[in-house]
Amino acid sequence: MAQARALLREAAERLRAAGVASPEHDAGELLAHVLGTRRSQLLLLDEVAESAVGAYDDLVVRRAAREPLQHLVGRAWFRHVSVEVGPGVFVPRPETELLAGWAVEQARAAAASSGRPPVVADLCTGSGVIARSIADEVPEARVHAVELDPAAHAWAERNLAGTGVELRLGDLSSAFDDLAGTVDVLVSNPPYVPLEAWESVAVEARDHDPHLALFSGEDGLDAVRAIEARGVVLLRAGGVVGVEHADVQGESAPAVFSGSGRWEEVRDHRDLAGRPRYLTARRPR
Template sequence: MNRQPLRLAILEATRILERAGVASPRTDAELIAAHVLGVERGRLPLVPLVDPTVIDAIGQFVTQRAKRVPLQHLIGWAAMGDITVDVGAGVFVPRPETELLLEWGLKLIDGRKFPVVVDLCTGSGVLALAVAHARPDAVVYAVDIDSNALAWARHNAEARIAAGDTAIRLYSGDIADGSMFAELDGLVDLVLCNPPYVPEGTPVPPEVSDHDPAHAVFAPEGGLAVIRYAIDAAARLLRRGGGLAIEHDDTHGTAVPELVRARRVLTDVQDHPDLTGRPRFVTALRG
């Protein structure tokens, strides 16, 4: 069997994905190759030649990715912080830009012993689980209204426990309910939220429109409806000096900070850009 250069296979995969309109063709090609080979992406240069069966397997994955099936659905996982979680049909795929929101939250609670953290609209559970991994002493609550998302979150939570992480406290609930987590009012150090926030009717890539649950992507009131509930929840849950971080649409760089400032108990309101420089998440402290 004639072995073939992996480098050429990745170049061809990149060309195919680029023609298909994939946003990060080289990255996706390398991640597919790494998945097929069972190695970390950074170790691909150490694999100069591969068997034709590997080339064929890479080609099959690339064909599906070129049809705009999300990469994370193909490889079965998404990363956040120092962990990965399983994802697939029925749950929102975590995005790299949310890493910045996570970093802000972890920095805020650095040095606080046994911090209480609440993750609203938890989806796959990725933010809550990333916090629990980084801070084993934290008491982490997570909530979502969708049963499919909660099934994924429960699966991922069990996997993290098996890997040695502390358990999170996972709940089914609606963040519009003013009594949700009432026993935590004034006791929470950090509230994180990556809610549905895309304004209804906004064109989105096929990976989103065809595969992410619509209710996890779009929100009424110009994309602000769920964000309003998250702000209300944070205002009552946070203790003095506690912090809030909410991800938002790139068209919300003015609107969401204004909504947060309207709650007088929330101070030091700041908006932050994502990896491409677009407005992406707002933070505030409980005064």
């Protein structure tokens, strides 16, 4: 038997030395995963069986090598839901919960003003986490999602099964011709990292997230431009779009929309750390 607190302390020290951003949190999550419990329950634990110590050590070694925590536990929590994740799909980030919350609010507002089920489209759905959150929190919504990467699409299929979300495999720039002019809320967390910013990307993302979900041209705005063009086709009059972007794109990403002259109410929004995080815009009524 090993002392739980000593085990956690040693693991956190190893993760900190390896450059992991949240060593105590990750050490606790990994031990809770091995023991089949929640991190909050570890406070009640005195000792850990030797059989579990070995499995825990293996996971700590992998996390110290900067393998994503979510890959090691096989799941990512997001708002009120969780999704399965692993190699081949972008790991959802906590910052994106703000964009998803905005989409939920807009879907509810569309339903209240029109008296009908709102139509929502999620471009570059990845794991499907935004679409799943909207379906969970606005159950009357007709939610559609599209993903280009077959590997990520397979994860989305798993995560959206039984939710009522209509998932497609395809390119955001040509998706949903059948929904043209009917969408109330368009939402996307697209790739937005400039190719030149390779070295600045966190090791976990750079080495484990699919590059198709990260990089988007020399300035990182190729996907944003495609979403702007597609939004003009898909959204009904008065419909809204929300797009996540890098914190250095707080001016350049909204400018894609304001510069086209096809949108109104173009605004940028900050995350909880005060960094530019996502833009929103409305099609003229």
